Structures are given as structure tokens and as C-alpha cells.
Amino acid sequence: MAAWKSDFLNVLAERGFIHQGTNLQGLDARAAKETLTGYIGFDATARSLHVGSLIQIMMLYWLQQTGHRPIALMGGGTTKVGDPTGKDHQRAMLTDAEIDANIASIKGVFEKFLRFGAGPKDAIMTNNDEWLSKLGYVEFLRDYGTHFTINRMLTFDSVKLRLERESPMTFLEFNYMLMQAYDFHELYNRCGCLLQMGGSDQWGNIVNGVELCRRKDGVEAFGLTTPLLTTASGKKMGKTEAGAVWLNADLFSPYDYWQFWRNTEDADVAVMLARFTVLPIEEVNRLAALGGSEINEAKKILANEATALLHGRDAASEAAETARRTFEEGAAAEGLPTFIASMESLKAGLSVFAPLLETALIASNGEGRRHIKAGALRVNDAPMTEERPLSDADLVDGVIKLSIGKKKHALVKAG
């Protein structure tokens, strides 16, 4: 008894991707009878996307899996302007070179989730800088400015919030929503794109695009948003002790990524399995029903599946094995962050802080000293209560295992 006629909406609905849509029935009808093209825009403000964007990537994934064509739109042009949504302050300007470098660095992630190519259902990646930077100011104002009223724009949350907080919003940022609306219109004309998806905070921007398509092109385009990602305890998802959970492996290792999922709160496991793995929904429901400490098995599966999607099955297995040896056997497992120390430096006495800093377990010597005072630092699982240098006598089978707390571990190897 599927609620929708199209596979696309059925999958999204049962996996919890749908927050609101402009005309879900209409979208459903079209998705059921033809191949749709849909897009999501991604900002290029950092070298990597982080898990906060993963829900959007998964939407593109399912769009393709259910027989449609996804477009990953890189916001090269819009990033120059800066999306004011959810920001209290104007953000720092990025140079063109920085934006280009960010896009180049971000791109790879999509290839893990989407099948690109030239076929009718192959994913497309494009960059809105391609058309936005060519727009002439006067032409743009005449052709598009007439379709937007200030009255309306002032009612959008992104604008309203700034005004209420008396936080400045520049005209530049104010134009962001026009540019995003223009993107939709442009993508419709380029490749018949009729669907824009995004986070619930993008609703206003998306609706603008839908309306622009109706006014300029006389077509009904569709908008679809995902729920805001928060954990059951109300925190924003995607921040860990070390900062953001990046998708690029060079910024956040597959092991850390695996750990991130492994540490999901109990109450979130079901939702995370549905959204961030591609396990059949029956399996998701079965795992989600596990109670008490059995839920840990579900968390491991979540970690395995989510990591496999992004970094590949091998990396996921490796991370799982490292975690198993580290946490279940308490061993010094391969795969943990490793610091190579020369034998001479060990014999001479190596500051414990050097490897801890290098492996990012601590941010400063002072933090390391505090951890020692708090009894949080362990060398080969024995607490270090007084600061002392590491020496070759600490080597166990050629390795020293350093731990901060229960979760952060690193190895020192002689080499």
C-alpha cells in the first residue's frame, strides 16, 4: 500500500527525506510517468562538504536509483555572493581562486554516490558560475528583477531574521535568492530540470525558483525539502569534538568517519540507518527495533554501511576492524593515527605531547598537561599521572599506544 505512485517519492517518504514540497501530488504524477531531472545546489565555502550535506547527496542518489537524472550544482557563482540563510553575520569573502579550489576538492565526493556520464539518466555536474558571472546587470534587472518584490523578499526568514536582530545584511547578500532562483530557470532551459531539492532552510530560495520558472518559462517546476538534521537530543548534526565531520578523506579519515557513525545516539539509530545507508527498509526497521545494548550491533552496521558508501567497502571493513581491536580487545590496532618516532629520539626521551599534537589528539601542550592532571592520558593503557617523556622502554612489540579518554587513540612507532 504505497502512499505514492512513483518509486522516487515512495523511497524518500519511507526513509524520512521529505519535509515539504510545493506540489507533491503533481511531482509524484510526473515522476511516475517520465524521467525527471532534479538538482541540488552546493556551496563551495570549504574544501570539503561535511555530513550536513550528506542528506542532500543521498536525495540525489535516490533520484538516480529510482530512474531519474540528478544534477549536482556547484555554487561557484552563488558562493561569491554568500547565502545569508542561517547566518547572523555576513561571512568572509572568498576569492575566485579559493572557490575554484574548493570546488575541485569537493567534486570527488559525488562520484562515490552518483553515476556520471552522457546517458539520459547519468548524473550531471555543473557550476552556476558558468552562467551567473556572464549576467549583465541591467539586463538581469530588467528581465528578472521585475519578478521579485521587495515586499515579498523581506518576509523570507533569511532576511527577516537579520532585520530583527539588527544585524546588517548587504545588498549583495540580499541578491543571493535571486541568483538561486535564476539557477533553477537556467537549469530548466539547459536540461529540462524541473525539480530543486534542498534543506528545509532553503525553502524560501527554492520557492522563488519555482515561481520564476512559472513566470519566465510557463512551466510548473517542483521544490522538495528535507527535514533539518538534528540529533534526538536536539544538537546540530555533524559536529564532533574535532570540529566538522568532513566527507573528504584527507580532512577526516575513514576511521574517524566510521567512529562518527558508531557513536550515534541510541534514539537516532533508526533515522540514520534509513537516511544514510541503502539497506532495505525492512532491514532498517529490524535493526532499529533492537533494544538495550543490542542497539550497538545496529550502530556497527550503520557505521559499516555509511562508511562503505563514502569511502568504499574495504575502507569500511578496515575501520571496523581497527575499532574492534581497539575497543573490544584493547589492542594497539593498525589503522589508528600513527606517529613515527626515530629510535634515537625515543632513547633520548620523546615528549608525549609531540605525537599527541601530530595526531590531533590534543591541540596544545597545555591541553595535554590538563589531560594528565585529569587522569585522561594513558600510555599502553596505563594512566600517566606525571608528565614524563616516552622512551624506547615504552615500546610493546615496536609500538606505543597513546589514549586520551576512551575514544581517542593513536600509535607511536619506532622507525
Added chain:
RNA sequence: GGAGGGGUGGGAGAGUGGCUAAAUCCAGCAGACUGUAAAUCUGCCCGCUUCGGCGUACGGUGGUUCGAAUCCACCCCCCUCCA
């Protein structure tokens, strides 16, 4: 251009001459309890340190003072109203 208000640590937000590395809250880290969970309780939360201290820090630059986030001058930026 004029008048008034404001710029403080990751965020919010106190502080109006020394007791201030700067209240409080949020976020973060660690310890205890556990299940690598949540909740709770406890400690920490600028850097360096031979643990005695030292160095930076309250928009910027100068100044007053034994001593300034706090007072003065100039500059930069933001908000509100007026032109």
C-alpha cells in the same frame, strides 16, 4: 553630512580604572556511571612554562595613569533616526 547607540574569548552576553585571562549561558574536552549511547554529577576550557612564572588578548593607532576592556584623542566598521 548631522544626532544618538554600539564593536568583548567558538557563539550569545556581563563588565565602565586595580580584587579581570575577563561573570553567566550555550557549544566543546576529560573523569565518574555505562553499552565507544543518552541523561546526570564533577573537573577543565588563550599560548608557553624548569609550575615560580612569562607572553599575548576586550575593533585599530596613539595618549593619560604606578595601573585601562574600562578614561582621552584620532581612525575604521556596524545599528537607529534625520538630511
